[in-house]
Amino acid sequence: MSATLGIRYRWRDAAVAVAAVALVAFGLAELYVPLAGYVDGQGPDLGALPSGWLAVLTVLLVGYGLAVAACTSYPRAAAVLAGACFTAQSFTPVLPEWPIVPLLALLAACFGCVAVGGRTAPTVAAVSYFASLGIENTVAGDSDWVFIVFVGLAVLGPGYAVRMRRAQAARLVALAAEREAAARTDERLRIARELHDIVSHGVSVMVLQAGAAQAVLDSDSHQARESLEAVQDVGREVVTELRRLLVLLRGAEAAPEGLPSLRRIEPLLTAVRVAGGRVDVTVRGDLATVPVAADVSGYRVLQEALTNAARHAPGATVDVSIEVDGGSLRLHVVDDGPGLGRRGNGTGHGLTGMRERAELFGGTVTAGPRPQGGFEVRVELPADPDGSVSAPGTKAATR
Structure with a gap:
């Protein structure tokens, strides 16, 4: 866009310079070549003027040419210069x-x-025009103000219309730039959410597995070996997820079967089980009918909820309910671990990511400690791909 405008402005300046040179050339012909209008009694005989006056008129003619040449680069100075030459x-x-x-x-x-x-x-233009023509009109003893006003409106009016069009174009360009900046910000946030979901879950599971291996390293080498193998498996999964994200960032399309899905959540349950907890999963409805975008977002939300449960409530029982009902996808994750006091050191970025994902679909997120103990996350995502993308109010507690 900027390159195109630059080329257009260069062509415009070149055209204005050519017009200025042509105007000066025509003026020199008027001064030094006897034309019919000046030898038939309709004007002064320019050929009979003293050389001093011809020199003055030539200087003024050069001033006119400079004013025309600079009318786009230095518009106010050009108008003042043209008015001054006209008055002189x-x-x-x-x-x-x-x-x-x-x-x-x-x-x-x-x-x-x-x-x-x-x-x-x-x-500036109006003052320069009417002042110079008014002085000329007074010196000549003419009172043709109707002609002056008519010509002024005929010239300044279209100039103002061009000004308004330019201002509108500038506003559109600024609006496009703002939208582009907003799109870039949204894309950065989307990438940040994906990285958080991938890395946070994977690293949390790896840390838990490594801790379990260290705890039984001397007493149960077989269990330690299984935990270390699980660390390798989770590490490979994280690398695969990161590669898939890089493929998407490079503009390539990922196959739907290669994307995370609520139909394949067994790897997510490992983190809770490794921490000594138990996970009960209930699925109602046909997950195959959920659109890909809602399916991936639901997977990421569940991933974050289970990661938080493993990190903040090790050994707790986690109940996961996934329900597809009509045009909605509902997730309910609840654990019986300690309450808010045990979770006060969290940053809250995970719940923020949940809320942002839900808002993209016009969904809702409710998260917080339960009165009877434990922590609860409820998410509802409209499964309609053409659903609203509004940002409804959500409730969340920092975890």
């Missing part, structure tokens, strides 16, 4: 209303000032 020529033997170059230069400079200038540019 009013006190020469050749009034600027007779040759056509001065009026064209003034109109072009004022148009450019209004169209591309800053906030005060319309005022």
Whole structure:
């Protein structure tokens, strides 16, 4: 976008420079070549002017050319310069209303000032135009203000319309940039959620397995060996998940069967069981009918809930309920471990990730300690892929 605008601006400046050179060339022809309008009594005979006046008019002509050339780069200065040259020529033997170059230069400079200038540019252009023409009108003894106002409106009006179009285009560009920045932020948050879910769960299980192996290293070498093998298995799973994430980030499509799914949650249950706990899973409804996006998000939410249970309530019994009912996917994870006091050192990033995932589908998350003890997480995700993506209110306790 910026490269295209840069090329367009360069072409515009080149066209304006060519117009300025052509205007100066035509003005020189008016000054030094006797034209019919000046030898038939309709204007002064420019060929009979003293060389001093011709030099002055030539300098003013160069000023007009500079004003036209700078009307897009320095619009306010160009309008002031054109008005000053026009006013100065009013006190020469050749009034600027007779040759056509001065009026064209003034109109072009004022148009450019209004169209591309800053906030005060319309005022500068209007003052330059009406002041210079008013002085010229007074010096010439003419009172044709109707013509002056008509020409001014015919030039400044379209210039203002161009100004409004440019402002609208600038707003659209700014809005597109804001949307692009928001999209990048959302993508970074999505990647952060995926990394948190993958790494946090995997590392937690590996730490628990390594701790179990260390505890029985001297007394039960077979159990220690199984725990170390489990660490290897979880490590391979984490590496596979990270590779899959990298594939997605590179723009390649991942096959649906290669994505995490609530139909394959057995690896998630290992963390709780390794910590000495028990997991009871109840599934109601057909998980095959859940769209891929909701299925993956539900898997990640369950992964985080089970990881928290293993980390904060080792040895607890965890009940997991997965229900597909109509257009909703409901997850209910509850454990009978210690309450909030045992979980006060958590950062809360996991529950934040749950809430963000649910909000993408217009779902809800309720999480917190139970009065009778333990911790409870309830999640409801609309399974309709075309569902709302609003951000409803959610309740969560830092865990």
